[in-house]
Amino acid sequence: MTHPRGSAASSAAMSAALSGAVDLSGLKARADAARQQPAAGAPPRGGGEGQSAGGSVVEVSEASFQAEVVDRSMETLVVVDLWAEWCGPCKQLSPLLEKLAAEANGAWVLAKIDVDANPRISQLFGVQSIPTIVAIAGGQPVDAFSGALPEPQIREWLAKLLDALRDQLPGIRAAEQAGGAEPEEVEDPRFTEAEDALDRGDYAAAQAAYERILDAEPANELARAALVQVRFAARAGEVDAGALARAEADPADLDAQLAAADFEIAQGSVEGAFTRLIDAVRRTAGDERNRVREHLVGLFELFDPADDRVASARRQLASALY
Structure with a gap:
């Protein structure tokens, strides 16, 4: 309950x-x-x-x-x-x-x-x-x-x-x-503020609203999940279609690989994005490897943990790391 x-x-x-x-x-x-x-x-x-x-x-x-x-x-x-x-x-x-x-x-x-x-x-x-x-x-x-x-x-x-x-x-x-009507959906004004900002395309304001909720309630899972989505949307919104071409042209360019993975997620190519970053983990070491790993784990958080694509990618990531 x-x-x-x-x-x-x-x-x-x-x-x-x-x-x-x-x-x-x-x-x-x-x-x-x-x-x-x-x-x-x-x-x-x-x-x-x-x-x-x-x-x-x-x-x-x-x-x-x-x-x-x-x-x-x-x-x-x-x-x-x-x-x-x-x-x-x-x-x-x-x-x-x-x-x-x-x-x-x-x-x-x-x-x-x-x-x-x-x-x-x-x-x-x-x-x-x-x-x-x-x-x-x-x-x-x-x-x-x-x-x-x-x-x-x-x-x-x-x-x-x-x-x-x-x-x-x-x-x-x-x-x-x-009473003549179905019960009204209860709206939390703090979430309404964030959602209104999203409707305006103001990701910074939406992110700030969710962060304020989490500052007051660190265990609020709804706000945490929403914040993950907003941060990704803001980041992906700055990636252009040329990201894929840049990533293919230079596999060693980590910025290009991360941007391309974001673009693929936004376009619905989830497995492609996961595979791209797992391959990058295999090619890197030290701080670079950790940077790619953290970015990939952040993408996992966009999905249900029970999603088969996430479960498979987690296994592949573990294999690439160890």
Whole structure:
């Protein structure tokens, strides 16, 4: 499952810990008992009072957890917000989640759980800090993150969850269709800036935009892959068709060989470009060989690592080097 950018590591660790380790149905017996013996003179705290059963935001207690979270997650995505009154970041995140849930028109449901009033639920999820947000689908946790993330990242996280679960949970598609439109694609304004620069042909501005994303989020794979593509596009855009002729005329001219390989990649002659540089590796040594090798490895990054052409060229490169 995907995670919000900037929190992938903690989210992945939390999801791994939750996956297969949390049996949410374990609360059912206690919930049944709590419903049979409510506190005198008052309904169970957080049981959804003041909220409709079909609402997009519900307050949940141990007594209502089975119905509002586990059972409901069999039909649609339930996002559990584990919070407390004393938690500063919770006061920033909870209103944002409520706003997003209202916008979703029932495509997903926000279940708010006060950890102080419901400590056994907190223990069930193994919560280490709050706010902690857990996505529940089909009665089990499927993803999670902690901390008050920025709105664009949360929107992206939700959009990817809905995309992944739309065919499994009928309530998601039903709510979207009732709303009269498919969910809007979430756009990260930082990527939009880079893409707008590309549309203008301003490779320098696009490169700078992607570099700013990576400065803030070094593990952002989308930005890293895009930066590789932009750098190549800028470089290849300066190569003319005469590069091939120059490279053929002088095999020892490394600048010509590298430029010709870029030209071939841009023209779709991937194997030709790889072979050209592998042959150059065989003919060179020392710093020159390393320069060619680095250029070739950079070209590999333009493609899926599983691409057969890349796998074959990597084997040939290893043979040429060793």
